[in-house]
Amino acid sequence: MKLKSILLLGIVLLAVVVSLWMILQQPRWTEEEIITLRNLWIGSLPALPPDPSNVFADDPQSALLGQKLFFDTRFSSSNQVSCATCHKPELMFTDGLPLSIGVGTTDRKSMTIIGTAYSPWQFWDGRKDSQWAQALAPLESVVEHGGTRMQYAHLIANHYQEEYEAIFGPLPDFSDPVRFPAIAGPVDDPDAQAAWEGMTSTDRDLVTQVFVNMGKAIAAYERLILPAPSRFDRYVEALLKNDEQTMKSAMTSDEVAGLKLFIGRADCIQCHNGPLLTNNDFHNTGVPTRAGLPLDNGRAMGVMKVLNDEFNCLSQWSDAEEMDCSELRFVVSEGEQLEAAFKPSTLRNIAETAPYMHAGQFATLEEVLRHYNHPPLSPAGHNELEPLGLTNREMAQIIAFLNTLSGGVDAPPELLKAPLNN
Amino acid sequence: MNKQKIPVIITAAITTIIIIIGFVLLMPVIGPRFLHPIMMGSEPLPANLDASSSRLSDDGLFQVSWSSDPTKVPLNQIHTWTLHVETPDGQPVENASVLVEGGMPQHGHGLPTNPQVTEYLGNGDYLVEGMRFQMTGFWEVKFVINSGEQSDSITFNVDIK
Numbered sequence: 001m002k003l004k005s006i007l008l009l010g011i012v013l014l015a016v017v018v019s020l021w022m023i024l025q026q027p028r029w030t031e032e033e034i035i036t037l038r039n040l041w042i043g044s045l046p047a048l049p050p051d052p053s054n055v056f057a058d059d060p061q062s063a064l065l066g067q068k069l070f071f072d073t074r075f076s077s078s079n080q081v082s083c084a085t086c087h088k089p090e091l092m093f094t095d096g097l098p099l100s101i102g103v104g105t106t107d108r109k110s111m112t113i114i115g116t117a118y119s120p121w122q123f124w125d126g127r128k129d130s131q132w133a134q135a136l137a138p139l140e141s142v143v144e145h146g147g148t149r150m151q152y153a154h155l156i157a158n159h160y161q162e163e164y165e166a167i168f169g170p171l172p173d174f175s176d177p178v179r180f181p182a183i184a185g186p187v188d189d190p191d192a193q194a195a196w197e198g199m200t201s202t203d204r205d206l207v208t209q210v211f212v213n214m215g216k217a218i219a220a221y222e223r224l225i226l227p228a229p230s231r232f233d234r235y236v237e238a239l240l241k242n243d244e245q246t247m248k249s250a251m252t253s254d255e256v257a258g259l260k261l262f263i264g265r266a267d268c269i270q271c272h273n274g275p276l277l278t279n280n281d282f283h284n285t286g287v288p289t290r291a292g293l294p295l296d297n298g299r300a301m302g303v304m305k306v307l308n309d310e311f312n313c314l315s316q317w318s319d320a321e322e323m324d325c326s327e328l329r330f331v332v333s334e335g336e337q338l339e340a341a342f343k344p345s346t347l348r349n350i351a352e353t354a355p356y357m358h359a360g361q362f363a364t365l366e367e368v369l370r371h372y373n374h375p376p377l378s379p380a381g382h383n384e385l386e387p388l389g390l391t392n393r394e395m396a397q398i399i400a401f402l403n404t405l406s407g408g409v410d411a412p413p414e415l416l417k418a419p420l421n422n
Numbered sequence: 423m424n425k426q427k428i429p430v431i432i433t434a435a436i437t438t439i440i441i442i443i444g445f446v447l448l449m450p451v452i453g454p455r456f457l458h459p460i461m462m463g464s465e466p467l468p469a470n471l472d473a474s475s476s477r478l479s480d481d482g483l484f485q486v487s488w489s490s491d492p493t494k495v496p497l498n499q500i501h502t503w504t505l506h507v508e509t510p511d512g513q514p515v516e517n518a519s520v521l522v523e524g525g526m527p528q529h530g531h532g533l534p535t536n537p538q539v540t541e542y543l544g545n546g547d548y549l550v551e552g553m554r555f556q557m558t559g560f561w562e563v564k565f566v567i568n569s570g571e572q573s574d575s576i577t578f579n580v581d582i583k
């Protein structure tokens with residue numbers, strides 16, 4: 001009897017010790033996992049891809065003008081909204097709101113600009129196929145900047161003529177108020193639209209050309225906003241060099257355990273892969289419709305919009321040759337997989353860019369993880385997710401790992417604020 | 423109560439406690455993935471997968487091979503392939519019509535793009551534009567080749583890392 005008790009006590013102790021040892025031990029990485037980690041590492045980010053649709057993309061003068069336009073609130077119907085209203089440099093170029101607010105309230109959360117030069121599709125639904133085409137959409141949205149391209153062309157003539165002409169050549173003379181009214185454009189406002197339709201098509205093209213060039217300048221600026229290395233990158237770099245000391249100082253054992261789950265059982269890397277931790281494709285993850293908003297069918301509508309977009313890669317306003325527009329030419333334009341599908345966010349700086357999802361449905365990463373752990377039916381189409389069966393502790397570890405992806409912006413500090421002589 | 427039964431009951435109780443404690447302590451390590459098959463995570467690659475880039479078509483009509491530009495098939499990047507089609511005795515198959523299909527059989531989804539053969543390059547070579555893979559893992563890429571009276575298809579297995 002006594003011997004039995006001692007034996008049992010021994011077994012209990014052994015179980016406790018083995019369990020603790022397994023919990024505390026840092027996981028080792030397999031060869032396969034190391035390849036995966038190297039692919040996520042910022043060192044694997046290729047050189048900035050060219051934008052053949054924008055010949056001014058890499059012109060420093062164009063980027064400087066773009067920066068001024070990005071922060072200039074005169075380019076709005078209220079004189080109070082600029083691109084930086086919803087893309088604040090101090091909030092990783094997002095706005096911290098579930099639904100962005102310009103002159104009105106939008107039905108989407110603002111996406112970060114960091115690293116978007118690498119994405120073939122812009123917006124949550126990919127309804128634009130270049131940074132410059134993206135930059136123009138909010139300018140004419142009735143709830144964002146609320147203005148018109150005619151109004152903006154006048155502003156360029158009044159405030160930026162010299163800089164504009166140095167880059168794009170002579171600005172047309174917009175001084176005749178009969179030919180060029182104060183406000184006109186293909187927008188929702190009926191008066192502005194009527195004024196636009198009253199103009200000759202030649203005059204409309206003169207105005208649109210200026211508007212397009214504004215977008216190309218803004219894109220030249222946005223191309224320079226890139227992600228900076230984070231603790232995760234330091235960890236992977238150390239791993240590739242077999243430097244265990246730096247690995248230990250870069251990430252805690254919980255964060256490493258979270259990373260292991262991220263690339264393993266939780267299967268996050270199906271969509272959050274590559275050095276920007278997004279595959280820039282479109283996926284239905286069953287995110288619920290936000291209360292008060294209509295059903296958002298995401299990519300299904302977005303692909304139709306981009307195919308018919310007046311500013312897409314194949315349009316007369318694009319500088320690209322047809323062969324440069326592969327993404328658009330070979331896009332999947334129909335099928336159930338497009339229903340309620342949205343672009344996965346980059347996870348770089350994700351802990352700094354709450355709330356989450358296309359309409360800010362989740363306030364915290366805890367809510368996001370709970371959603372992925374028990375995916376609901378999708379409001380439309382088919383939810384691609386499967387239950388993960390993660391414990392609370394495992395979800396906390398994944399969140400701990402996500403926090404190691406905060407590295408901020410890799411851009412000179414003068415690019416992260418309004419230029420002085422604005 | 424029969425006194426002889428007490429040690430048995432105690433032993434049983436202690437054993438139960440050990441199992442429960444052991445399980446609770448091990449849960450954070452192993453997780454509940456062994457409780458249900460759908461929690462097992464993604465499936466491994468099928469065994470003996472033929473991942474060669476040159477193969478005889480299903481009915482043996484064509485010898486087909488592909489190469490990618492860049493040479494290593496990239497992740498998340500649109501790129502082109504060149505498909506080479508010849509007869510089993512090595513004669514290039516000219517001006518065939520070729521359809522491209524594919525997907526991830528283990529995930530049940532198709533290609534993220536709609537690739538097409540856009541040009542016959544001569545010498546049995548065909549330009550395939552619009553290839554893109556947005557996930558790592560095992561993909562199938564199928565070509566349906568029609569040349570005159572002859573029609574055959576070939577499915578290549580591609581492991582994207």
